[in-house]
Amino acid sequence: MADARPVGGMGEMYRPLVEIWRGDTLESVHAGAVVVADDTGTLLLTHGDPRVVTYLRSAAKPAQVLPLLASGAAERFGFTDAEIAVMTGSHGGEPFHVAAVRSILGRIGLGPEALLCGAHPPYHKPTAKALRESGEAPGALHNNCSGKHAGMLALATTLGAPTATYLEERHPVQTRIRDAVAALAGVRPETLRTATDGCSAPTFALPMAAAASLYARLMAPEALPRDLRPATARAIAAMRAHPEMVAGTGRLCTAFMQSGSSGLVAKIGAEGFYGFGYARDGRGYGVALKIGDGEGERSRTAAAIATLASLGILSEAQAAALFDAHVGPIRNHRGLLVGRVVPVLDLRTPTWSRA
Amino acid sequence: MADARPVGGMGEMYRPLVEIWRGDTLESVHAGAVVVADDTGTLLLTHGDPRVVTYLRSAAKPAQVLPLLASGAAERFGFTDAEIAVMTGSHGGEPFHVAAVRSILGRIGLGPEALLCGAHPPYHKPTAKALRESGEAPGALHNNCSGKHAGMLALATTLGAPTATYLEERHPVQTRIRDAVAALAGVRPETLRTATDGCSAPTFALPMAAAASLYARLMAPEALPRDLRPATARAIAAMRAHPEMVAGTGRLCTAFMQSGSSGLVAKIGAEGFYGFGYARDGRGYGVALKIGDGEGERSRTAAAIATLASLGILSEAQAAALFDAHVGPIRNHRGLLVGRVVPVLDLRTPTWSRA
Numbered sequence: 028m029a030d031a032r033p034v035g036g037m038g039e040m041y042r043p044l045v046e047i048w049r050g051d052t053l054e055s056v057h058a059g060a061v062v063v064a065d066d067t068g069t070l071l072l073t074h075g076d077p078r079v080v081t082y083l084r085s086a087a088k089p090a091q092v093l094p095l096l097a098s099g100a101a102e103r104f105g106f107t108d109a110e111i112a113v114m115t116g117s118h119g120g121e122p123f124h125v126a127a128v129r130s131i132l133g134r135i136g137l138g139p140e141a142l143l144c145g146a147h148p149p150y151h152k153p154t155a156k157a158l159r160e161s162g163e164a165p166g167a168l169h170n171n172c173s174g175k176h177a178g179m180l181a182l183a184t185t186l187g188a189p190t191a192t193y194l195e196e197r198h199p200v201q202t203r204i205r206d207a208v209a210a211l212a213g214v215r216p217e218t219l220r221t222a223t224d225g226c227s228a229p230t231f232a233l234p235m236a237a238a239a240s241l242y243a244r245l246m247a248p249e250a251l252p253r254d255l256r257p258a259t260a261r262a263i264a265a266m267r268a269h270p271e272m273v274a275g276t277g278r279l280c281t282a283f284m285q286s287g288s289s290g291l292v293a294k295i296g297a298e299g300f301y302g303f304g305y306a307r308d309g310r311g312y313g314v315a316l317k318i319g320d321g322e323g324e325r326s327r328t329a330a331a332i333a334t335l336a337s338l339g340i341l342s343e344a345q346a347a348a349l350f351d352a353h354v355g356p357i358r359n360h361r362g363l364l365v366g367r368v369v370p371v372l373d374l375r376t377p378t379w380s381r382a
Numbered sequence: 383m384a385d386a387r388p389v390g391g392m393g394e395m396y397r398p399l400v401e402i403w404r405g406d407t408l409e410s411v412h413a414g415a416v417v418v419a420d421d422t423g424t425l426l427l428t429h430g431d432p433r434v435v436t437y438l439r440s441a442a443k444p445a446q447v448l449p450l451l452a453s454g455a456a457e458r459f460g461f462t463d464a465e466i467a468v469m470t471g472s473h474g475g476e477p478f479h480v481a482a483v484r485s486i487l488g489r490i491g492l493g494p495e496a497l498l499c500g501a502h503p504p505y506h507k508p509t510a511k512a513l514r515e516s517g518e519a520p521g522a523l524h525n526n527c528s529g530k531h532a533g534m535l536a537l538a539t540t541l542g543a544p545t546a547t548y549l550e551e552r553h554p555v556q557t558r559i560r561d562a563v564a565a566l567a568g569v570r571p572e573t574l575r576t577a578t579d580g581c582s583a584p585t586f587a588l589p590m591a592a593a594a595s596l597y598a599r600l601m602a603p604e605a606l607p608r609d610l611r612p613a614t615a616r617a618i619a620a621m622r623a624h625p626e627m628v629a630g631t632g633r634l635c636t637a638f639m640q641s642g643s644s645g646l647v648a649k650i651g652a653e654g655f656y657g658f659g660y661a662r663d664g665r666g667y668g669v670a671l672k673i674g675d676g677e678g679e680r681s682r683t684a685a686a687i688a689t690l691a692s693l694g695i696l697s698e699a700q701a702a703a704l705f706d707a708h709v710g711p712i713r714n715h716r717g718l719l720v721g722r723v724v725p726v727l728d729l730r731t732p733t734w735s736r737a
Contacts, residue, residue, distance in 0.1 A: 050577025
């Protein structure tokens, strides 16, 4: 896979994906790439260049939980589907999220101080406001990644590996995760480029085509190595059963999984990434979406809704309702309608087709 | 001037301007355009296409104040340089900003209820926090545009025009402002495209080349119609004398004007715009900068510092200090250094040269 770099080739690598209009004039434009692949790694549709390499960030979480589930830890510790779902999530730090993460830690006999994800205020604004007004500082449990970290600690415990160093790249927890991500993406583990995520765990960069294939294979466990099959089925079932644990109240991933068809799973990652998996006629399909500039909920949200609508995962009415709730028109400080966000998605059959 | 639209021509219109790296892999890229022109409207340097049309948003404020100053209102009401500077600013809502706007309104016999800019929390975070903790709701005075609006009300009062309708496009305040913006930009007033700004005032779209020319002419009043010359000189002198009124504590426009050479004036606009004016050897020069995606302080800030450094307005040491204070490395929730923001500015001599 070419290590294509969008610099100097912005026109081909990332294509305009969402326009921002004010009055009758285009004011800003977000470029990006969208890739749809099936569970064999065959590319089906692309917008922009499927070779562009980017980090999945938190969109790797559904794959990052697999070694834990494959280890038998879920049975050993009696993790519930809700607890597994929060391990795959970027949760809002709401009380039920924090309770689920506390419960995971309780089952493995560790406290919140074992979490090395750092702290930030809860994504869920009413929860953040209540916390602020209570005078309590945000803690690691509120970090959107605390479920993933609790899962990593559970895997370390199951493996009899040290829990203090679970974030190191050569720790057995991280090497198993890397191998699982590579298996789902269809790349060799040693070719995976990594860096440090916002939560201090290793994060993985993949070509967009491989990222889409990873999501497709999440939806078709039979395409995976035998040891990952039941784990993958359980992770996806947990996300589908508890979409509120994957994100939270009022959040887009949760809304997508509550309203989308074809067994949709949806997971954001930082810097404008979105991963989707769905199944049709017994086949798994995956979508990787990247806003090239890495910023702006408005553009990723609009592009994601347009992508799922164009694939028939959302009906026109569902897409319109989600757009209204999560994007809406652009209003100014007095509430006047001054502009609009316009997806300009153009999914085309790729000129080459193997991821 | 062609009404070029960046869609489908992303590669030429907006070029990569700021890269976001995580570890050893490029994660995101902000494309944009930068144009440098002189006070004759001649293009000197460009990055991206100087024909791209975009809104100046708040970067038009130094031009929007000119009809007020040309009307003699400053002498009539005894406006100070600090008060004129806050009329040109997107202020932080700090107590000294609010006091200046109150003073302007007091001089013309109006109260804050006359301001139709709407309300938002102060940009200055400690002020916003103090306001929140006091239980007081943000008001129109805290709106970053309240100085501009107070100036518009002063012009309406001077003209004997109604103050209740000062934001309507055909109100004498707005037609005079439109004519001044057009004169500075070197375009016919009837060709100016307008829309409604965040503060409900009309806002103006210009080709980047014309926007750069506008800033150049701000720095060379003798190139302007006679009625605007003293007004322009006074506006620029006020901004230079009171950079804290143009933005505020810890803000980039203020820091640029405090450290830049060549009489630098600097003014941001929403959606990734930045305008700069400077003077050398008796000539005025202007810079228009637009981040194409319209978002992200990180990219505009990095691109602005790189632009001013490459023009010699900031020394290397000044640029490095400003980059360190306003951009810095990318750190995660535990403070680990995980990435960096890299300007990739490439200012070239344009292939055509008249704005």
